[in-house]
Amino acid sequence: MPGTAEALAGARLPPVRRRGPWAWARANLFATVPSTIATVVFAATLARALPRIARWAVTGAVWSADYDACRQLAYRAACWGFVAEKHRLILFGRYPYPEQWRPLVGTLLVVAALGASAHPRCWRRWLVAVWAVVLPAFLVLMGGGVLGLTPVETGLWGGLPLTILLTLVGVSISIPIGVVLALARRSKLPFLRAAATLYIEMVRGVPLITVLFVASFVMPLMLPRQARIDVLTRIAAGITLFQAAYMAEVVRGGLQALPRGQHEAAASIGLSWWQTQRRVILPQALVLVIPSFVNSLLSVFMDTSLVTVVSMYDLTGALRLALGDPRWRNFFLEGYLFVGAVYFTCCFGMSRYSAWLERRLGRWISRPGTSR
Amino acid sequence: MNAAAPIIELAGVNKWFGKFHALKDIDLQIARGERVVVCGPSGSGKSTLIRCINRLEENQEGRIVVDGIELTEDLRSVERIRREVGMVFQQFNLFPHLTVLENVALGPQFVLHTPRRDAEASALQQLERVRIGDQAAKYPGQLSGGQQQRVAIARALCMRPKVMLFDEPTSALDPEMVKEVLDVMLELATEGMTMVVVTHEMGFARSVADRVIFMDEGRIVEQNPPREFFANPRNERTRDFLAKVLPR
Numbered sequence: 209m210p211g212t213a214e215a216l217a218g219a220r221l222p223p224v225r226r227r228g229p230w231a232w233a234r235a236n237l238f239a240t241v242p243s244t245i246a247t248v249v250f251a252a253t254l255a256r257a258l259p260r261i262a263r264w265a266v267t268g269a270v271w272s273a274d275y276d277a278c279r280q281l282a283y284r285a286a287c288w289g290f291v292a293e294k295h296r297l298i299l300f301g302r303y304p305y306p307e308q309w310r311p312l313v314g315t316l317l318v319v320a321a322l323g324a325s326a327h328p329r330c331w332r333r334w335l336v337a338v339w340a341v342v343l344p345a346f347l348v349l350m351g352g353g354v355l356g357l358t359p360v361e362t363g364l365w366g367g368l369p370l371t372i373l374l375t376l377v378g379v380s381i382s383i384p385i386g387v388v389l390a391l392a393r394r395s396k397l398p399f400l401r402a403a404a405t406l407y408i409e410m411v412r413g414v415p416l417i418t419v420l421f422v423a424s425f426v427m428p429l430m431l432p433r434q435a436r437i438d439v440l441t442r443i444a445a446g447i448t449l450f451q452a453a454y455m456a457e458v459v460r461g462g463l464q465a466l467p468r469g470q471h472e473a474a475a476s477i478g479l480s481w482w483q484t485q486r487r488v489i490l491p492q493a494l495v496l497v498i499p500s501f502v503n504s505l506l507s508v509f510m511d512t513s514l515v516t517v518v519s520m521y522d523l524t525g526a527l528r529l530a531l532g533d534p535r536w537r538n539f540f541l542e543g544y545l546f547v548g549a550v551y552f553t554c555c556f557g558m559s560r561y562s563a564w565l566e567r568r569l570g571r572w573i574s575r576p577g578t579s580r
Numbered sequence: 581m582n583a584a585a586p587i588i589e590l591a592g593v594n595k596w597f598g599k600f601h602a603l604k605d606i607d608l609q610i611a612r613g614e615r616v617v618v619c620g621p622s623g624s625g626k627s628t629l630i631r632c633i634n635r636l637e638e639n640q641e642g643r644i645v646v647d648g649i650e651l652t653e654d655l656r657s658v659e660r661i662r663r664e665v666g667m668v669f670q671q672f673n674l675f676p677h678l679t680v681l682e683n684v685a686l687g688p689q690f691v692l693h694t695p696r697r698d699a700e701a702s703a704l705q706q707l708e709r710v711r712i713g714d715q716a717a718k719y720p721g722q723l724s725g726g727q728q729q730r731v732a733i734a735r736a737l738c739m740r741p742k743v744m745l746f747d748e749p750t751s752a753l754d755p756e757m758v759k760e761v762l763d764v765m766l767e768l769a770t771e772g773m774t775m776v777v778v779t780h781e782m783g784f785a786r787s788v789a790d791r792v793i794f795m796d797e798g799r800i801v802e803q804n805p806p807r808e809f810f811a812n813p814r815n816e817r818t819r820d821f822l823a824k825v826l827p828r
Contacts (some may be wrong), residue, residue: 412653469673476736477739572678572721573676
């Protein structure tokens with residue numbers, strides 16, 4: 209009985225910590241004089257600002273797509289009417305208006321599949337099958353041309369579906385490429401190492417916008433006419449190959465964090481080089497770099513707005529399209545707040561998810577403040 | 581294969597780290613079932629010596645044959661030898677992301693292609709052999725140093741090796757944990773395992789070893805059965821070393 213042994217050794221329970229809101233406030237808000245001053249100043253500012261913000265954003269705002277009502281506000285309150293009027297243009301870009309149920313259904317399918325992929329318990333073979341159905345379904349819905357769906361060329365795809373598609377493709381394909389590049393860069397074979405290093409350094413020396421220009425305008429000039437590759441495919445490939453160089457360095461950071469003893473122990477029980485990477489090194493290294501992966505994920509998600517320079521309209525680009533309407537163009541603040549809220553919801557969701565995943569996959573890592 | 585032939589044979593082995601000559605003309609034969617303790621001051625090449633046997637270090641000159649397999653550039657010979665030779669490290673080197681059971685079952689499962697269920701059954705058997713079966717579901721980080729080292733021994737044993745190499749297995753342990761590891765090694769010796777042990781535990785050498793090898797500056801300076809080795813060290817450097825490590 210450990211309890212008895214501890215009692216014998218004079219072990220005591222830890223001192224009782226005061227709980228409750230009052231104790232919390234004392235410890236966190238009013239612990240010292242500067243802290244108290246900061247709390248008071250901050251609370252006073254909030255008390256002044258909040259009602260104004262509420263009046264501007266909620267109580268005084270116009271919620272319907274009523275242009276005249278919005279004009280009468282004279283910017284004293286928000287005109288969400290702009291968003292009400294243009295939300296479909298903002299969310300789906302130039303996609304033909306009557307067909308916009310297709311990107312909606314397609315995106316919901318992809319989001320549902322992403323939800324299923326989120327939990328490690330679902331990381332089984334059937335998940336591959338799920339994606340093997342969902343991705344083609346998404347592409348068919350978006351592109352049409354079969355099953356009586358009107359064809360819609362990829363140049364018209366836009367808004368949130370485009371943002372999600374480019375991010376999904378960019379991140380999910382660039383991670384495996386990045387892993388291969390990182391392993392190659394640490395290889396003992398000089399040719400592999402040089403090739404990987406050259407690729408990584410060259411790509412990192414070029415801005416993404418240049419890559420997009422090349423993929424969009426230069427590549428078609430260089431390829432023969434028969435070898436036409438769809439513009440969206442070129443853009444997605446550009447983003448993926450660009451991102452792969454950064455992913456490679458992220459992964460390499462994780463690989464370098466592992467002590468040599470891990471390689472030696474794996475070798476000493478006879479694991480081959482591949483088995484060592486697959487069973488011992490990568491499972492540790494990839495968990496270590498989840499925070500950096502999420503950095504990349506979020507930056508790809510937002511960098512997709514650069515595709516507007518090659519006339520594709522992602523979420524941000526579609527907002528600019530919507531603001532092209534002279535009647536509504538002065539309500540850009542509301543528009544940007546709306547798009548900002550969409551971005552924030554997605555990014556905050558991803559970052560909470562990654563924090564959870566990090567804890568779950570890294571249960572073997574002992575962190576400060578966790579009991580063993 | 582001839583049972584009388586040595587299971588490990590090193591002939592004219594030389595090893596350099598950069599310009600540093602770490603092993604000098606090593607000739608060594610170890611018989612089946614023999615227990616050899618290698619000792620010597622730090623930097624004398626004893627770890628390098630046993631790490632050459634399973635190619636964690638590569639010798640530039642000389643030949644090494646383990647159980648009739650000659651170590652060559654060919655990766656297959658390296659992997660075959662590593663399957664025959666288990667190794668225990670000073671820093672345990674357990675895989676922190678795997679449970680204790682998975683650590684031990686990993687080799688059989690992926691190197692010997694044993695079905696997972698069987699690999700885990702045999703892993704559990706090895707864990708019980710080192711008296712740590714009750715910790716199978718924990719992660720290495722939750723165990724004490726002595727427990728971790730016993731898991732590392734079980735991990736090596738689970739590959740059914742013909743030889744076990746120990747590279748200072750107790751040097752990273754708190755004093756009160758040294759015994760639990762030495763006891764396991766003692767049992768292993770009693771069961772007839774061929775063992776090559778780099779250690780400063782002279783008590784272990786005295787009671788378990790068939791032969792003690794003293795190394796200094798990359799050379800084997802002296803080797804003898806322990807009784808002779810401790811009672812009658814011939815070389816002056818051996819006497820110096822023993823004077824430092826043996827309790828007066």
